[in-house]
Amino acid sequence: MSRGEITLTIQRVQSKWAKTKVMLKSDYLRQYMPDTKLFSHSSLKSMLLEYGMIYVKPINGTFGNGVIRVERTFVPSIGYRYQLEQKILFFSSIDSLYRRLASQIKNRRYIVQKGIHLLRHQKRRFDIRVMVQKNLNNKWEATGIIGRLAHPKKIVTNYHSGGTPMSIEMLMSDHTTSSELAAFKNKLRKLSLNIAHHLQATYPNIKEIGVDIAVDLKLHPWILEVNTYPDPFIFRKLNDQSVFHKIYRYAKAYGRFKKRSNHP
Ligand SMILES: Nc1ncnc2c1ncn2[C@@H]1O[C@H](COP(=O)(O)OP(=O)(O)OP(=O)(O)O)[C@@H](O)[C@H]1O
Ligand SMILES: [Mg+2]
Incomplete structure (x- = not known):
């Protein structure tokens, strides 16, 4: 395969505004999108x-x-x-x-x-990243959910800005029972899979998305943004290493780690 062909296999969409406009066309997604x-x-x-x-x-x-x-x-x-x-x-x-x-x-x-007033854990704000990928059968699958706890003095939760990745079981324990959390995780998976299907209609060659979700005090999930080049390595921070291993296996299969001739 030539370098040019490799570049074409995975589509990345940078513009938050372009992705927002596409998602707003869906009545289902609109209820989860902050103005x-x-x-x-x-x-x-x-x-x-x-x-x-x-x-x-x-x-x-x-x-x-x-x-x-x-x-x-x-x-x-x-x-x-x-x-x-x-x-x-x-x-x-x-x-x-x-x-x-x-x-x-x-x-x-x-x-x-x-702005969404994020839930807190030990006084620090957190949000949630859901990873959705094309699996080995070329079907969308929600492969990982992880929380990101903000640095106490920062207004973003990103790892590169001092945020700490952590399991959502740990972060949500003050806010839900374990059966509520199981239902909530299903809701996040359903929502994120829907986003992947919806975006794919406009961007046919996307293979992976990372959905940033804020949760408010009523436990309503809000889509902050959808990344088309999500960091898979954040999932190494979970105790359950099988999550990262699956993410890595799928990402490798669709060529995520191949050298590209142009950068996102
Ligand atoms: N509307 C909002 N309400 C509350 N917090 C927000 C909001 N938008 C962003 N944030 C916080 O700021 C962080 C960064 O914002 P966002 O994810 O939109 O951009 P980014 O991280 O720079 O982009 P990328 O994820 O592509 O690197 C979010 O993870 C969240 O913690
Ligand atoms: Mg982000």
Whole structure:
């Protein structure tokens, strides 16, 4: 097989906005998607007014880089709190907040998304990554679920930003009984498999997805984003090594580790 052909076998889609628009066409998926708009002065203003807390994210971002959390505050005074990594700033008006964001964003494209108040474990926020892959029979299979516990001072859970991968049994134990958790995991698998089938209609050559899911206090799952180049190695952190072994076996079979002539 030539290098060119290898490149064609696995499709990767970077744009969070393109993937969001495709998923919003599904009535089933829409109930799990936080309101998302392109960043502008008016979307910033309307979303902050409506939700009180929002995430501003680069359309082509990875590893949680450049992700900003903005919320309305009443303490120390009425205004807006902005956090990027560990830098926290306060603004007294939407206009001054917007100027700061615009200078940060420059000419890149960003989205604004309703912020979800994530569940916590030992005071730290966590979210969930579900891995879905083409199996050896070329059928979609949900192969792994793992939690990611945020660094206490960060607003993202990514491993590359100091997050700690951990089993969801450990993270959800304060929030569900074990039978509720089993039902919840089935719900996450069903949701993530549906995303894979739905995206495949538009992107026929995807082979794997990693779905980032936030869970709120009512245990409603929210799709934060869908990665088409998910890190398989995070699953090595689970005690149950059979999960990673299966993920690796499937990934190898569809050519995930072959050298590519262009990078994502
Ligand atoms: N709407 C949101 N509400 C609450 N937390 C969010 C929201 N959006 C993002 N986050 C937090 O920020 C993290 C990073 O955001 P996201 O997954 O969208 O981008 P990314 O990680 O940079 O992209 P990639 O996963 O492709 O590397 C999420 O895992 C989650 O912890
Ligand atoms: Mg992510």
